[in-house]
Amino acid sequence: MTSQCGRYVISYNGEIYNYKSLRAGLESAGTRFATDSDTEVVLEMFRRYGTDMFNHLRGMYALAIWDTLERRMLLARDPFGIKPLYYADDGWTCRVASQVKALRAIGQISDDPEPAGHVGFLLFGSVPEPFTLWREIRAVPAGTYVWVDRSGIGAPRKYFDLPSLYECDSARSTDDSLSEAIEDSVRHHMVADVPVGAFLSSGLDSSVLVAMMSKCATTPIKTVTVGFEEFRGTSADEVPLAEEVASAFNTQHTTRLVSREEFEQDLPKILHAMDQPTIDGINIWFASKACAEIGLKVAVSGLGGDEISAGYPTFRVLPNWYRKTRFAGKIPGLGSMLRGILAPLRPLTGINAKAVGMLEYGGSLAGLYLLKRGLFMPWELPDLVGRELAREGLKRLDPLENLERSGYRNADTPGARISVLEQSCYMRNQLLRDADWASMAHSLEVRVPFVDPVLQRQVFRHGRPTSKAEIAKVSSLLPKAMLTRQKSGFETPVENWISKCGIESKTPKATEHWSRRWARSINQHFGDGCAFSH
Amino acid sequence: MTEAFGALGGIQKFNRDWVTALAELDSIEQIELLVRRQSPVNGLPERVTQHCPRLGKPGYVAAALSKAKDLGPDDVILCGHIHLMPLAFLVASMTGAKTWLQLHGVEAWSKPGPLIRRALTSTGLISVVSRFTRSRFLSWSTISPHRVKVLPTAVSENFNPGNAPVDLKARMELTGKRVLLTVGRMASNEAYKGQDRVIYALPRILEREPDTVYLVVGDGDDRPRLEALTKSLTVEQHVRFLGSVEGSDLVSLYRIADLFVMPSEGEGFGIVFLEAMACGCRALGLNSGGSIDALSGSQLGYTCDADELAGAIVDILGSPRGSAEPASSRFSRRAFDACVADMTKVLAGLAS
Numbered sequence: 001m002t003s004q005c006g007r008y009v010i011s012y013n014g015e016i017y018n019y020k021s022l023r024a025g026l027e028s029a030g031t032r033f034a035t036d037s038d039t040e041v042v043l044e045m046f047r048r049y050g051t052d053m054f055n056h057l058r059g060m061y062a063l064a065i066w067d068t069l070e071r072r073m074l075l076a077r078d079p080f081g082i083k084p085l086y087y088a089d090d091g092w093t094c095r096v097a098s099q100v101k102a103l104r105a106i107g108q109i110s111d112d113p114e115p116a117g118h119v120g121f122l123l124f125g126s127v128p129e130p131f132t133l134w135r136e137i138r139a140v141p142a143g144t145y146v147w148v149d150r151s152g153i154g155a156p157r158k159y160f161d162l163p164s165l166y167e168c169d170s171a172r173s174t175d176d177s178l179s180e181a182i183e184d185s186v187r188h189h190m191v192a193d194v195p196v197g198a199f200l201s202s203g204l205d206s207s208v209l210v211a212m213m214s215k216c217a218t219t220p221i222k223t224v225t226v227g228f229e230e231f232r233g234t235s236a237d238e239v240p241l242a243e244e245v246a247s248a249f250n251t252q253h254t255t256r257l258v259s260r261e262e263f264e265q266d267l268p269k270i271l272h273a274m275d276q277p278t279i280d281g282i283n284i285w286f287a288s289k290a291c292a293e294i295g296l297k298v299a300v301s302g303l304g305g306d307e308i309s310a311g312y313p314t315f316r317v318l319p320n321w322y323r324k325t326r327f328a329g330k331i332p333g334l335g336s337m338l339r340g341i342l343a344p345l346r347p348l349t350g351i352n353a354k355a356v357g358m359l360e361y362g363g364s365l366a367g368l369y370l371l372k373r374g375l376f377m378p379w380e381l382p383d384l385v386g387r388e389l390a391r392e393g394l395k396r397l398d399p400l401e402n403l404e405r406s407g408y409r410n411a412d413t414p415g416a417r418i419s420v421l422e423q424s425c426y427m428r429n430q431l432l433r434d435a436d437w438a439s440m441a442h443s444l445e446v447r448v449p450f451v452d453p454v455l456q457r458q459v460f461r462h463g464r465p466t467s468k469a470e471i472a473k474v475s476s477l478l479p480k481a482m483l484t485r486q487k488s489g490f491e492t493p494v495e496n497w498i499s500k501c502g503i504e505s506k507t508p509k510a511t512e513h514w515s516r517r518w519a520r521s522i523n524q525h526f527g528d529g530c531a532f533s534h
Numbered sequence: 535m536t537e538a539f540g541a542l543g544g545i546q547k548f549n550r551d552w553v554t555a556l557a558e559l560d561s562i563e564q565i566e567l568l569v570r571r572q573s574p575v576n577g578l579p580e581r582v583t584q585h586c587p588r589l590g591k592p593g594y595v596a597a598a599l600s601k602a603k604d605l606g607p608d609d610v611i612l613c614g615h616i617h618l619m620p621l622a623f624l625v626a627s628m629t630g631a632k633t634w635l636q637l638h639g640v641e642a643w644s645k646p647g648p649l650i651r652r653a654l655t656s657t658g659l660i661s662v663v664s665r666f667t668r669s670r671f672l673s674w675s676t677i678s679p680h681r682v683k684v685l686p687t688a689v690s691e692n693f694n695p696g697n698a699p700v701d702l703k704a705r706m707e708l709t710g711k712r713v714l715l716t717v718g719r720m721a722s723n724e725a726y727k728g729q730d731r732v733i734y735a736l737p738r739i740l741e742r743e744p745d746t747v748y749l750v751v752g753d754g755d756d757r758p759r760l761e762a763l764t765k766s767l768t769v770e771q772h773v774r775f776l777g778s779v780e781g782s783d784l785v786s787l788y789r790i791a792d793l794f795v796m797p798s799e800g801e802g803f804g805i806v807f808l809e810a811m812a813c814g815c816r817a818l819g820l821n822s823g824g825s826i827d828a829l830s831g832s833q834l835g836y837t838c839d840a841d842e843l844a845g846a847i848v849d850i851l852g853s854p855r856g857s858a859e860p861a862s863s864r865f866s867r868r869a870f871d872a873c874v875a876d877m878t879k880v881l882a883g884l885a886s
Contacts, residue, residue, distance in 0.1 A: 089679060089680075090665045090668070090669070091662070091664075091665040091668045091669075091682070091683065091684035092665055092684060092827070110669055112669070112673060135669075135672065135673065136669070138679065146680075149876070150873075150876060151683055151873075151876040151877060151879075151880050152680070152683050152684070153679070153680050154680055154880070154883070155678075155680050155681075155883070155884065156680075395676065396676050398676075
């Protein structure tokens with residue numbers, strides 16, 4: 001779309017949830033709009049405010065704006081990185097796309113692998129931005145914008161600072177303000193010209209969103225739960241409790257059962273749609289597929305709920321580990337020496353791979369986060385990808401520095417720091433990215449009301465994340481069983497399926513956790529970094 | 535810099551263009567050049583002085599450190615060679631000045647020692663002569679790609695499509711001949727310019743174009759091997775080794791040649807492609823290395839794979855000549871100066 005003045009041209013992917021209020025403000029200042037779209041509002045906001053507009057946009061977006069007068073282009077991503085944006089700059093030409101695959105399809109971009117991308121995937125289970133598997137292709141970092149002019153791509157400039165959301169406010173948040181914040185975010189995320197449905201698991205986060213959506217909607221909303229035969233009758237089965245929630249809020253509910261046969265049938269399509277390697281995304285693939293089958297174009301997800309309500313074990317475990325290791329972990333050389341002694345003894349002692357690195361990484365929360373979230377440990381990488389690729393990858397990625405760049409130290413409380421790490425690493429690089437490719441493959445737009453700066457600023461006014469108990473108070477209609485249920489996540493029986501469908505890596509260790517075996521298989525599918533050489 | 539004003543050679547010319555472009559900017563007050571080798575200088579741009587410290591490397595280091603006391607955070611250290619980066623790093627650390635390093639080609643393709651790698655981390659801006667060199671540099675360097683910009687060499691205005699001396703072709707007994715030309719060193723330790731590839735391709739070219747003559751300009755210790763090769767392939771009647779040719783004589787050769795061909799595998803950029811095209815001569819290189827940039831893919835010149843060389847040469851010889859203008863304007867001094875001016879703004883915007 002071209003601006004009415006003819007100067008700016010925008011290519012835009014996403015949704016601005018507050019575009020109506022922004023539009024009203026612009027209209028009262030004299031702007032006349034030619035369309036009803038949020039795209040035109042973004043263009044006008046940019047014309048009027050330049051890059052300051054990012055402080056006013058509430059939504060998810062990846063955009064490119066070409067300035068025909070200055071002959072330069074602005075690239076930007078939303079604050080949390082909900083929408084992806086990649087570029088490939090060879091020094092003469094800068095190419096931009098929403099997916100790595102699209103850039104690769106151009107055919108004029110170097111095939112050189114990025115060791116940091118390969119190593120990052122094996123460490124974290126997803127490729128940490130700004131890296132990708134290819135050296136010439138990089139992500140525009142979340143919450144930043146960057147100018148491209150005839151000198152090439154410039155330095156990314158941050159317009160959003162995640163730790164600042166945790167700044168304490170003297171007006172302490174009450175239960176009502178939490179409820180109001182969630183309702184406000186849900187209302188904004190329901191702005192659409194098509195019906196908005198919801199993924200409904202048996203978890204608290206999606207249930208609370210469904211409760212709020214039912215409150216905001218004038219007609220029953222559509223909800224979708226994915227179930228698996230393998231889980232029937234077990235605690236992992238999401239179906240019964242989800243149906244109870246659906247009934248409580250009078251939704252048009254669909255329970256979609258997925259079988260191993262369907263997984264096997266879809267696996268080639270899943271791998272084709274997977275833009276970058278990840279060990280997750282299967283669940284959202286089938287949930288999105290189920291939504292598409294019942295005609296939904298937009299669905300709300302509870303993604304981000306655990307990050308704002310300290311829902312992961314990391315919130316409980318890491319402060320404890322840190323207390324125990326913070327002093328010994330800072331003694332230079334002690335940790336690596338201990339790991340050097342213990343690691344070769346692991347086959348004899350059976351000691352956990354993560355335990356041998358406890359002191360080496362125990363000096364900082366980022367190090368412990370790497371240990372806790374890590375799929376493979378840095379010292380396991382040479383056996384997986386070869387010594388040279390592992391060394392180069394670790395040097396280029398610098399995983400601890402990559403985590404430090406989240407700015408987690410700027411948050412005041414341990415919970416806030418861990419929340420920043422979770423949102424900057426796991427949520428951004430894995431959950432949000434997987435939600436994008438897996439839903440877009442089914443022409444479904446996934447919206448995430450918990451991943452919203454306005455909501456989070458309100459929730460974090462205490463200077464720390466809220467709790468599940470606080471969130472549960474938002475609706476009195478939630479089933480009692482939900483409040484006492486052990487957290488299970490949104491599980492799939494992939495563990496059983498992969499060993500039977502032929503994708504599994506040829507050299508797995510039988511005792512290895514399924515996620516590591518799955519990662520080996522995905523890594524092989526994406527080429528294993530085998531083109532790497534110096 | 536090792537050399538700049540008064541010295542011969544591609545890197546030296548680049549350095550002169552670089553310094554001259556900077557000296558023309560209003561934002562630059564003074565440029566002081568420390569060169570390693572003294573050359574007779576006939577005039578310098580305004581606001582530029584060139585010094586050549588004596589006593590070898592120690593004298594050079596001492597002079598650089600002596601100059602450092604005058605530098606501050608608003609100043610820039612231009613570093614003309616990656617091997618000088620440790621010294622530039624030292625001076626920058628002492629003064630807070632920003633560093634701008636220029637990379638020319640092969641010196642940046644493989645990982646240097648830890649001292650240079652450490653020094654590179656402090657560099658504000660790195661300009662490289664081609665996309666290929668940029669890519670090779672970034673394959674081992676951890677420097678953020680947005681700090682590494684392409685600054686291609688400019689072609690001198692001396693290279694233009696004017697007329698060659700009327701009787702030159704007759705004097706060289708080239709009347710009615712198809713003329714292929716290569717200009718490049720013949721160093722046995724490099725041997726990448728590809729003159730031998732052209733000689734190997736000649737028998738097949740001569741089948742289709744029997745009046746073809748291959749002129750080889752340049753010299754070096756690899757020349758005997760190449761001469762022997764022409765004999766072993768019995769094409770010595772069609773190959774002439776002209777030795778070193780410079781100035782207007784070189785321009786004349788470009789003007790009478792039907793095709794400049796340099797199937798080199800290791801060009802950082804290949805300024806000779808530009809010189810040839812600016813003189814109205816078509817140019818052919820390989821689909822690899824920095825040659826692609828000088829030829830702008832196939833927009834300005836021609837590229838081919840090594841095993842397609844003979845066919846590509848025959849095809850080009852059979853096609854009409856193009857215009858010299860696109861090459862000389864795209865890689866003009868004016869375009870180079872604008873690029874340098876842009877980069878000073880980039881450097882100013884980067885944290886040191």
